[in-house]
Amino acid sequence: MAKRDFYEILGIAKNASPEEIKKAYRQHAIKFHPDKNPGNTEAEDKFKEGAEAYEVLSDPQKKARYDQYGHEGLGGGFGGGGGGFQNMDDIFSRFGDIFGDDSPFGSFFGGGGGGRGGQRMRKGSNLRIKLKLTLKEIAEGVEKKIKVNRMVAAVGVTFKSCPTCGGSGQVMRVMNTPLGRMQTASTCPACGGAGQSIDQRPPGTDPSGLMAKEEVISVKIPAGVQDGMQLSMAGKGNEAPGGGIAGDLLILIEEAEEDELKRDGNNVISDLYLNIADAALGCSIEVNTIDGKVKIKVDPGTQSGKMLRLRGKGIRDINGYGRGDHLIHVNVWTPKTLSKEEVAILEKLRSSENFSPSPGKSEKGFFEKMKEMFSQ
Numbered sequence: 001m002a003k004r005d006f007y008e009i010l011g012i013a014k015n016a017s018p019e020e021i022k023k024a025y026r027q028h029a030i031k032f033h034p035d036k037n038p039g040n041t042e043a044e045d046k047f048k049e050g051a052e053a054y055e056v057l058s059d060p061q062k063k064a065r066y067d068q069y070g071h072e073g074l075g076g077g078f079g080g081g082g083g084g085f086q087n088m089d090d091i092f093s094r095f096g097d098i099f100g101d102d103s104p105f106g107s108f109f110g111g112g113g114g115g116r117g118g119q120r121m122r123k124g125s126n127l128r129i130k131l132k133l134t135l136k137e138i139a140e141g142v143e144k145k146i147k148v149n150r151m152v153a154a155v156g157v158t159f160k161s162c163p164t165c166g167g168s169g170q171v172m173r174v175m176n177t178p179l180g181r182m183q184t185a186s187t188c189p190a191c192g193g194a195g196q197s198i199d200q201r202p203p204g205t206d207p208s209g210l211m212a213k214e215e216v217i218s219v220k221i222p223a224g225v226q227d228g229m230q231l232s233m234a235g236k237g238n239e240a241p242g243g244g245i246a247g248d249l250l251i252l253i254e255e256a257e258e259d260e261l262k263r264d265g266n267n268v269i270s271d272l273y274l275n276i277a278d279a280a281l282g283c284s285i286e287v288n289t290i291d292g293k294v295k296i297k298v299d300p301g302t303q304s305g306k307m308l309r310l311r312g313k314g315i316r317d318i319n320g321y322g323r324g325d326h327l328i329h330v331n332v333w334t335p336k337t338l339s340k341e342e343v344a345i346l347e348k349l350r351s352s353e354n355f356s357p358s359p360g361k362s363e364k365g366f367f368e369k370m371k372e373m374f375s376q
Helices: 008-009 018-031 041-057 062-074 090-097 135-140 276-283 342-350 365-376
Strands: 126-134 141-151 158-160 170-177 180-187 196-200 209-220 229-231 250-257 262-264 267-275 283-289 292-298 307-310 326-333
Touching: 008 292, 041 062, 126 135, 126 141, 126 209, 141 250, 209 250, 209 342, 229 262, 267 276, 267 283, 276 326, 292 307, 292 326
Parallel strands: 126 250, 267 326
Antiparallel strands: 141 209, 158 196, 170 180, 229 250, 262 267, 283 292, 307 326
16 A cells, blocks of 8 residues: 655645644644554554654654655655554654653653653553442442452562663664665663663562552442443553553443343333232332332223333433433233132123223334334
8 A cells, every 4th residue: 555645644744844743743643642542453553654754754864865755765664554663662762752741641652751761661461350230339330349469569679771772771773775774773672661670579579570469449430331331440450560650450340130120221121010900990009119119109090011100210321411210011910820709700890891902092002112112
């Protein structure tokens, strides 16, 4: 695929000043930074593409060759999509100094270039756990205390300057190209850009100087979370070797199965079973809701399949858009066995004209009820 124009990538004119080029790249990198777009390969490609453009346009000699000969003038030193870099760490270490402390990604770009040269701030790995919640906990929100086994820096671990890169976090490479010798820098493969390696570590630690530690962490779950939703707690994952930024704790929500109450979006659904007498004569009856028991009134002549609605008795919307309803599906229970006296009573009622089914226009059929329910 043809490579895009570097000026087009950064959205600048050919006569842009060095400061304008720097500013444009900074905005581009923040927009497509991998930590801002997790799992987005398209954003990662654009991030690498922007770094490649800045690599050339920020260097007066390379910029002049590019302006005169285009991509061919670079001697094939750059592949498509950031081929001039060994990996993402290479980009971070080489261009970290253009990101000030106000950047949300300053720490990932070498801390704004202050005092560490080419060293890269490490980030610990993330932890993932599953958290099972009841419907009531989901509806109201809850604070949970959970035990987590984290990798933390062990006491007594000491570090020394990395012998491979001399503490710079980078290794330099010289390549012979048709346009002459070119020098490139990449992240040190021995220390991962940290500039230091383990000197001494106590027993029980891993090769990075970390050890497992059980911690109790308090987690606040907002009302309205859904099954499969993932929440993140920054800095509660594994610590980084030799200091740096701890990873995140990723919490996967699971909804516990309920026997009586079921969830449908922000609504709660349950079944109510009535005997023939209560359905015909009407009654007051208690039903279970996520807020506890509530007494409701059943009108005389209530038909099986009728849906009763308790407004505002459902689940709070996670985005703050109110609360759902509790829908109660009425089922008129027909006994499977009868006594002689019950048979005699029902035989008398069988011939009653009032007991003959006579649905009017106001009585909605199954499909009308389903259509009405899903349209609400």
